[in-house]
Amino acid sequence: MEQIIVNGLYLGAQYALIALGLTLIFSLMNVLNFAHGQLYVIGGFVTYTVSVKLGMPYIVALISAGVSLAIIGAILEKFLFRPVIRKSVREESTMLLAAGVAFFLDALILLLFGEKQRGIPKIVNGVFNWDFRIIMPYDRILIGCLAVLFIVLFITYMQYSKTGRAMRALAQDKVAAQLMGVNVELYSMIGFALAAMLAGTVGGLLVSITGVNLGMGGPTSIKAFMMVMIGGAGVISGAIAGGFILGMLESIGLTVLSDFGDITYLVIFASLMVFLAIRPQGLMGKPWG
Amino acid sequence: MRKLTTLAGAATLAAGVAFSAMTAQAANEVLKIGFVGVTSGPAAAWGTSNVRSMQTRAEWINEMGGVKIGNTTYDVEIVTFDDQKDPKRAIAGMEKMAKEGIHYVVGPNVDDGAAAVRPVAEQNDIIYFPYAFPKELYTAPASNAVLGMIANYQSGPAIYKYLRDNKGVKKVAFVAANESDPLSQRDGGVAAAKALGLDVVSSNVTYQVDTTDFTPVLTPVLQKRPDLLVLSGVAPANAPQLIRSARELGYQGLISTETAQDATVLKEGAGDLANGFISVGGASTPEIASEKMKEFVTRYTKMFGEYNDESNTKVYALEYILETMKANPKAIDDVNEFKKTINTLSVPNIYMKGDSKLKYVGNSSFGQKRQIFVPMVVNEYRNGAFETLFIAEVD
Numbered sequence A: 001m002e003q004i005i006v007n008g009l010y011l012g013a014q015y016a017l018i019a020l021g022l023t024l025i026f027s028l029m030n031v032l033n034f035a036h037g038q039l040y041v042i043g044g045f046v047t048y049t050v051s052v053k054l055g056m057p058y059i060v061a062l063i064s065a066g067v068s069l070a071i072i073g074a075i076l077e078k079f080l081f082r083p084v085i086r087k088s089v090r091e092e093s094t095m096l097l098a099a100g101v102a103f104f105l106d107a108l109i110l111l112l113f114g115e116k117q118r119g120i121p122k123i124v125n126g127v128f129n130w131d132f133r134i135i136m137p138y139d140r141i142l143i144g145c146l147a148v149l150f151i152v153l154f155i156t157y158m159q160y161s162k163t164g165r166a167m168r169a170l171a172q173d174k175v176a177a178q179l180m181g182v183n184v185e186l187y188s189m190i191g192f193a194l195a196a197m198l199a200g201t202v203g204g205l206l207v208s209i210t211g212v213n214l215g216m217g218g219p220t221s222i223k224a225f226m227m228v229m230i231g232g233a234g235v236i237s238g239a240i241a242g243g244f245i246l247g248m249l250e251s252i253g254l255t256v257l258s259d260f261g262d263i264t265y266l267v268i269f270a271s272l273m274v275f276l277a278i279r280p281q282g283l284m285g286k287p288w289g
Numbered sequence B: 001m002r003k004l005t006t007l008a009g010a011a012t013l014a015a016g017v018a019f020s021a022m023t024a025q026a027a028n029e030v031l032k033i034g035f036v037g038v039t040s041g042p043a044a045a046w047g048t049s050n051v052r053s054m055q056t057r058a059e060w061i062n063e064m065g066g067v068k069i070g071n072t073t074y075d076v077e078i079v080t081f082d083d084q085k086d087p088k089r090a091i092a093g094m095e096k097m098a099k100e101g102i103h104y105v106v107g108p109n110v111d112d113g114a115a116a117v118r119p120v121a122e123q124n125d126i127i128y129f130p131y132a133f134p135k136e137l138y139t140a141p142a143s144n145a146v147l148g149m150i151a152n153y154q155s156g157p158a159i160y161k162y163l164r165d166n167k168g169v170k171k172v173a174f175v176a177a178n179e180s181d182p183l184s185q186r187d188g189g190v191a192a193a194k195a196l197g198l199d200v201v202s203s204n205v206t207y208q209v210d211t212t213d214f215t216p217v218l219t220p221v222l223q224k225r226p227d228l229l230v231l232s233g234v235a236p237a238n239a240p241q242l243i244r245s246a247r248e249l250g251y252q253g254l255i256s257t258e259t260a261q262d263a264t265v266l267k268e269g270a271g272d273l274a275n276g277f278i279s280v281g282g283a284s285t286p287e288i289a290s291e292k293m294k295e296f297v298t299r300y301t302k303m304f305g306e307y308n309d310e311s312n313t314k315v316y317a318l319e320y321i322l323e324t325m326k327a328n329p330k331a332i333d334d335v336n337e338f339k340k341t342i343n344t345l346s347v348p349n350i351y352m353k354g355d356s357k358l359k360y361v362g363n364s365s366f367g368q369k370r371q372i373f374v375p376m377v378v379n380e381y382r383n384g385a386f387e388t389l390f391i392a393e394v395d
Helices: A002-029 A036-053 A058-087 A091-113 A138-160 A162-172 A174-179 A184-206 A214-231 A236-256 A264-278 B002-026 B044-063 B087-099 B111-116 B118-123 B152-167 B180-195 B215-222 B239-248 B263-274 B291-304 B316-327 B335-342
Strands: A127-130 A134-137 B029-037 B067-069 B072-082 B104-106 B127-129 B171-177 B199-202 B228-232 B254-256 B278-280 B376-382 B385-392
Touching: A002 A036, A002 A058, A002 A134, A002 A138, A002 A162, A002 A184, A002 A214, A002 A236, A002 B215, A036 A058, A036 A091, A036 A184, A036 A214, A058 A091, A058 A184, A091 A214, A127 A138, A134 A138, A138 A162, A138 A184, A138 A236, A162 A174, A162 A184, A174 A184, A214 A236, A214 A264, A236 A264, A236 B215, B029 B044, B029 B087, B044 B072, B044 B104, B044 B291, B044 B316, B067 B316, B072 B087, B072 B316, B087 B111, B087 B118, B104 B316, B111 B118, B111 B180, B127 B316, B127 B335, B152 B180, B152 B228, B152 B254, B152 B278, B152 B376, B152 B385, B171 B180, B171 B215, B180 B199, B180 B228, B215 B239, B228 B239, B239 B254, B239 B263, B254 B278, B263 B376, B316 B335
Parallel strands: B029 B072, B029 B104, B104 B127, B171 B199, B171 B228, B228 B254
Antiparallel strands: A127 A134, B067 B072, B278 B376, B376 B385
């Protein structure tokens, strides 16, 4: 039981960090970013390239991933999403754009980084073993703690910084925020960059444990959407709760249901359908949007 | 001055015409060979090594002046299609090959894709070389598919027997991705293990192909304390993570698979934790590789930046297609002639030392010759490279 909880918490921390970026973009711009998983994958590959190919320390690689993705996010917002949002009132236009960006990034990743699974050497060796009741490699503990630290930093930034307050104002009421002098275009770009940076940072963190490959983008986006749906679209606390709930469900399901084959996600999806039928706005979302 | 210009123009024209005529005379005809397989996603290493092997060999052949089939010399052109491991796309890929008039295709790389393209191949006179294991593709009445590698039901029993006899393995556990290929390989492996008298302690646990954390997946399996953990049909992208998770959970037994793997991927993903991992390897170990094989590896590495160990096997399919056509030039556009020649082909294997031959096999497994002959090399991963554990043959 202890092992299940620890596995769930570890999965939850990384999932929450992935979901945060997705929900930030949704709350600021009403964009469902289907390319979020691809941004995560690029973060992993940048970390791999800087760390393994260029031989730089892991922390430099991780910062490189965050910075690169922030730049990519800002470019995507400024040159793709902003014009489409300005010119089209239909929400599906941005969804189609996001899907197109996902396909484009997949092709770009293949060209730049190749098709192979990549990984970096363990950043910490050794395994914590508490009487075989809890077994957890030290690098997973470190990555889990870092994920929690980044979540706390993100919340603090959003809560207390001027930029964070402006973005929250935008998320609550774009027109009112604009009337109060908030530069919508600037803060939308910062928000997109921040979200992409979060995705890239998770990719950079996890490449040391799970490795990274071209095919990870789509499934990562799907999981991120599930977390956001569970927690409530556009709500930051909801994304965190959704991440931890999904992590815990996955951990429990894989252990308890293992004898029945691979039905964990079948059960999770079925439960999610029932849950959304009862509470379509998710745990912490508002019924009006 | 005008006269001089006219003269120069005429000379240039004449030279141009002469050059065009020479070029036309020197240019070879083009022989298109198709590839339909997975070159993106977690299993991309399988198809990419396939297509890159074909491209490397084609460029090499063209550089040497082309391949002579009958009285005609051809440049080899590889026409590729990424099926993204999706059977529907594999069908579209095979239809594209048919539209281009291609009769010989390498791939698809996985079971469901290979099964899906069968009707298209048979209706359009295409002989295809899948890297997939369903027996019905190779047994009569099917006749257009030729297995391009060793199947798991051929290598699995050999590996388990070796490990039972030499490493004292008694209890086996199987883990597979929740996909048709790995699941069918797992079922084949379970049957083979039971037939050898091994105790199968776990075979139900499966994982989603997009799983990134295998610790929760493996925890219940390893609680059964197997001597051997079989990763059935494991994709190269998943193998290092599964190995790493198993070792980090304290598992000290043996780990094996019947699929080919990539040493670099294992090194990067699992490091020393992958030491001792057993997999089916390429068909040319350092002990048996010829100078041509070494040149192939050099050329491949030069073309694509790094070599993929799987290509030791995948160099063969194109070679078999060309050698069969050379042996019977009518086969170039008549697959029935190709099928006839399958039964008799025996030419030197340029990739192996000694007097090894390229020949078709498969009588024991399929009741007809629908498999290319490559040595069954079983490898053990050790410190970033594969070492040969043992070599066997399939008849």
